Amino acid sequence: MTANRIHRAVVYAALTVLSLLFSLPFLFMIGTSFKSYDDIVASPLNPIPLRPTLSNFTLLFEKIPFWTQFFNGVFIAVSVSILAMVCNALVAYGFSRYEFKGKQALFTVVIATILIPSQMTLVPSFIMFKQWGWLDTFMPLILPGAVSAMNIFLCRQVMTAIPKELYESARVDGSSEWGTFLRIAVPLSMSGIGIVGLLNFMNAWNDYLSPLIFLVSEHKMTLSVGISTMNNPYKEDYATPITGAFLMAVPVLVLLSVVGRKYFISGVAAGAVKG
Structure with a gap:
């Protein structure tokens, strides 16, 4: 002892x-x-x-439209998070619930897309969004995050662990397929779906490259890009960018403190469930 x-x-x-x-x-x-x-x-x-x-905070608010860029980032991150939870959960439900020809091959192709670096699709994406008239809008920052192979894999691993008898019982009780998804699959898979929402929120909130490329107007920029614009090669300023980084870290810390403890550990562990 x-x-x-x-x-x-x-x-x-x-x-x-x-x-x-x-x-x-x-x-x-x-x-x-x-x-x-x-x-x-x-x-x-x-x-x-x-x-x-508090002079650093005052100077920060004077140099950039802080609150506009802050709420731009919040809107984009929340939208990406919600869209990712809904879309990835639906795709994962299809892979875990149904048996169809070519299922394993299709799932292998989906997982194989993880090997493709996002930088490789940057130029084609820019050309495509430009032709669609989406440049300097939030669409290129929100829609690409709707579905990803890693998020599908994580949700599928959790849903695969749900006993099929629960689905069958729901169908016997007269539940529709949508009802089975909403009443059985989603509540029992919230550990995986929750971690998908958290990770996508943090990725979208901290994203620097995509807003820098697809956004032009200052009032549409996110905080990650706005902070970088404060660097002046002719005058050293350490405090203001660090102050902006501190304020930018607050929402993530609050989110992890409030809901992260509920989903983070159980969600990460859910990925280890054998599918």
Whole structure:
């Protein structure tokens, strides 16, 4: 018993040290957000602001249309998250529920698309969206995230673990296929569907390349691009971009704290279920 306690104490101590090490950059970012330029230059490695100030936040709001870009990012991330949960769950339900000719071959082709880097489709996507008149709109940022092979795989793995007897019981009770999907498949697969929503929200929220390429107007830009525009080659400014990065990290931290604990661990573990 004593040996077990010592082992657990060592493990917890090691995890605590690792957690602190991974938290240092974030703590440094928070502290720098409340530092003046002189304090940053004088003690750049000190994460504690000796003379806290809110001037960085004021300057940030003056340099870029912060709240417009913030809510643009929220709208895009939420839209991508909802669309991804709905579309991927429907596709995964078809692969887990039905048996049809060529099912395994089709699923293999879907999974094989994971090997294609997104950069390879960037130029064709730009040409296609330009012909459709979608440039400088949110459509190129939302619709491509509707379906992805990894999200389909994760949802399918969870739905495959649902006993087929539950589906059969629902059909015997007179439930339609849509009713079976909504009342059986979705509630019992929320661990996988929830993690798909979380991951897609974070990917869309942190995306820099797509808004930079497909958006032109400043009032349509997302915060990830807006923060990068504050870099001035003729004047050093460390505090304002770091302050913007700190504010940009807040929604993700809130989301993970509120709903992430419910879905994140169980959703990631669901991917290990044998299909």
